[in-house]
Amino acid sequence: MSQESVDLYRQILEAGNLPEREALAALAPLLAPDFHTHNAATAVTDKSYYGLAGTVEWRNDLTEGFAERARFEVEAIIAESNEFVVGRWALIGTGARSGAPLHLRWISVVWFGGGKATHAVGYSTRNEALKAVGLED
Numbered sequence: 001m002s003q004e005s006v007d008l009y010r011q012i013l014e015a016g017n018l019p020e021r022e023a024l025a026a027l028a029p030l031l032a033p034d035f036h037t038h039n040a041a042t043a044v045t046d047k048s049y050y051g052l053a054g055t056v057e058w059r060n061d062l063t064e065g066f067a068e069r070a071r072f073e074v075e076a077i078i079a080e081s082n083e084f085v086v087g088r089w090a091l092i093g094t095g096a097r098s099g100a101p102l103h104l105r106w107i108s109v110v111w112f113g114g115g116k117a118t119h120a121v122g123y124s125t126r127n128e129a130l131k132a133v134g135l136e137d
Helices: 002-015 020-027 051-063 126-132
Strands: 031-038 048-050 071-080 084-094 101-113 116-123
Touching: 002 020, 002 071, 002 084, 002 101, 002 116, 020 051, 031 051, 048 051, 051 084, 071 126, 084 126, 101 126, 116 126
Parallel strands: 031 116
Antiparallel strands: 031 048, 071 084, 084 101, 101 116
């Protein structure tokens, strides 16, 4: 099951690279109906997002300052279990106005239940994320 959680984690982030309509279709079978995302206070957005539509809104809010074709990329799986995945991921592209390269990184934990993602939280540091799942670095 741990590998299943890692695969779901990757699929969720990869759906962020799809056009909105396709992203909704790709995410629907992966997210629990009450799925929610909470960002780190220092993230591009510190708002919380709810449900499938909220997840796409989260993606749109994060990519707002990027030129088209910004992409989400899983950089590392830090810890995993049947119940969660702790990973480092990036949003990579260029600034919409400046054209300068942008490479933003986050640490996130996605929790799973019943074969679907139930909620996700973004953290400022690896230690905070590991602590959230009962692990110490």
